[in-house]
Amino acid sequence: MYDYLIVGSGLFGAVFAHQAKLQGRKVKVIERRDHIGGNVYCENIEGINVHKYGAHIFHTNDKVIWDYVNQFVEFNRYTNTPMALSKGKLYNLPFNMNTFNQLWGVKTPAEAKEMIFRQSKEFSGKEPSNLEEQAISLVGRDVFETLIKEYTEKQWGRDCKDLPAFIIKRLPLRYTFDNNYFNDKYQGIPIGGYNKLIENLLDGIEVETGVDYLDDRDKWNSLAKKIVYTGPIDRFFNYSLGKLDYRSLRFEHQLLELDNYQGNAVVNYIDKKYEFTRIIEHKHFEFGKQEKTVITREYPKEFEEGDEYYYPVNDKKNNSLYIGYKSLRENCVNVIFGGRLAEYKYYDMHQVIASALNIAEKELINE
Ligand code: FDA
Structure with missing residues (x-):
């Protein structure tokens, strides 16, 4: 019998699993996709870490979070200057x-x-x-x-x-010659990519990919004392109150036979004549010296069934629907809900790690 069955191997699930293991709990992680890492997963193409679900730049002002992630992987000095x-x-x-x-x-x-x-x-x-x-x-x-x-x-x-x-509430203007996009004290990209961070968090933990918890929840519930669920909250409750809306994106990845396409990791395309909003050139996140390069064009799009969930639409209608689902959670005493999909909240990586550490501390110490 597992103490915790963790549904989802994104940052929330991986951090919770790591903390639980540290406290001597028996844990297992299951993941619907065929790989671990959730949205920070990178696909290796020609030695380049391609951010498959959108560009991810780690930044935080919180030294505790920075020290936490640096235990698992070293970060480079990448500074976002789009x-x-x-x-x-x-x-x-x-x-x-x-x-x-x-x-x-x-x-x-x-x-x-x-x-x-x-x-x-x-x-x-x-x-x-x-x-x-x-x-x-x-x-x-x-x-x-x-x-x-x-x-x-x-x-x-x-x-x-x-x-x-x-x-648009505010548009920061800087009267200095400073192109650093973030104001945070700490910033960088894991050397060797985000997969290394997730793999090291999950080191020594039983993981099964390609399994959807909701396809056989009775079986999984019978195997664990508690479930940590990091998937979409409306899906957990069979959409009983209705579907929450998301905004989606479409990514078009392209391998090019040249070593440097745009000289920068991020270039925004403002003009409407380009349907995409930006081009990411992944090798520049890691100062790559490969002979080839991979670029990704990012297209905004309306959410359609089967799309990945990217951004929650936190308007009045969806927020009140989420509150309805949140109250249903109270009947699920053996389930801990966490992460961007279960909380229907836009979280940056440092925030989702902080949330997982807080929830894990309360749970593992009080238990
Ligand atoms: P995440 O979605 O990563 O993980 C949940 C996992 O659960 C998924 O792997 C999913 O497959 C799995 N799952 C769901 N249902 C399941 C089921 N029923 N059974 C089994 N498994 C199931 N942040 C930042 O700090 N800097 C940045 O630059 C960016 N950039 C960025 C770009 C884009 C396009 C987006 C959408 C987001 C960002 N982020 C970001 C935010 C970052 O992606 C986010 O904070 C974390 O990935 C959230 O981790 P979670 O574990 O909450 O969810």
Whole structure:
């Protein structure tokens, strides 16, 4: 009899399993896909770690989490410095002095601030009535039209004038020549890829892939005292209250017979004439020197049956549906729900690790 049967081998399941094993519990992990790792899984193509379910850059301000992951794998010094291609010209992101210099030729923070101040007054004294007005009042018309408008419209499939203002709460502007996308103290990519992190977390733990817990839950329940479920919450309850919505993405991977396609891991494509929103060149996450390269074009898309679940749609309707499911969880005393799918929440990797460590600590110490 297992103490815990863990459903899902993503970061939540792997961290919980590791902690339980450390405390001497008998655990088994089952995974529906034919590989471990959940969405951080990388496929090795020509020696390059290809982020199969979207680009993953680890970043955190929390030293405890940083030290935790570094026990399992060493991280490189990768710093995310995305570029944006708009109307044939390249710009640095996030919006900083390099971007302002590329846009207007300004050289000092005072000149840049003056430009933004002048342009952001367009709707002053008026409550922004849509995303376009909101964005212009935060960063001015030039930044909006060059770097935000068409990209946002591709992502949402709607005109910025038809999107609500609240989608953009703030747009950080940096008046320094600093292209580092994240403000966090720690950042990097595991040397050798994310699979190494997951494999080391699950070292010595029984794992079975290609098994769906919900296909035979009675059997699995009879084998363990408790279940840790990290799959979609609505599916666990047979969609009894209705289906939760997700936004999806389509990835098109391509192996190229050249060593360097775009010189950067991430390039955003702003213009609508490109249907994709960005191109990822995976080797640059690990400073790869391979002869070939793999790129991935990322296309936003409406969710359809059979698609991967990427982003929860945390609007009013879906949040209240989730609350309904959450109350059903109270009848399941032997099930622990965790991770992005069971909690219907967008979690970054460091956040999902923190959540798994917290839940594991409460569970394993109180038990
Ligand atoms: P995850 O989905 O990884 O794992 C759940 C596992 O359970 C899956 O493997 C699934 O197959 C399995 N499962 C489900 N139902 C099952 C069943 N019935 N039986 C058996 N197995 C079942 N974060 C960050 O910090 N930096 C970044 O750059 C990014 N980038 C990024 C890009 C994209 C496109 C997305 C969607 C997300 C990110 N993230 C991110 C977030 C990151 O992916 C996320 O925090 C973790 O992968 C969440 O781990 P979980 O274990 O919660 O879920």
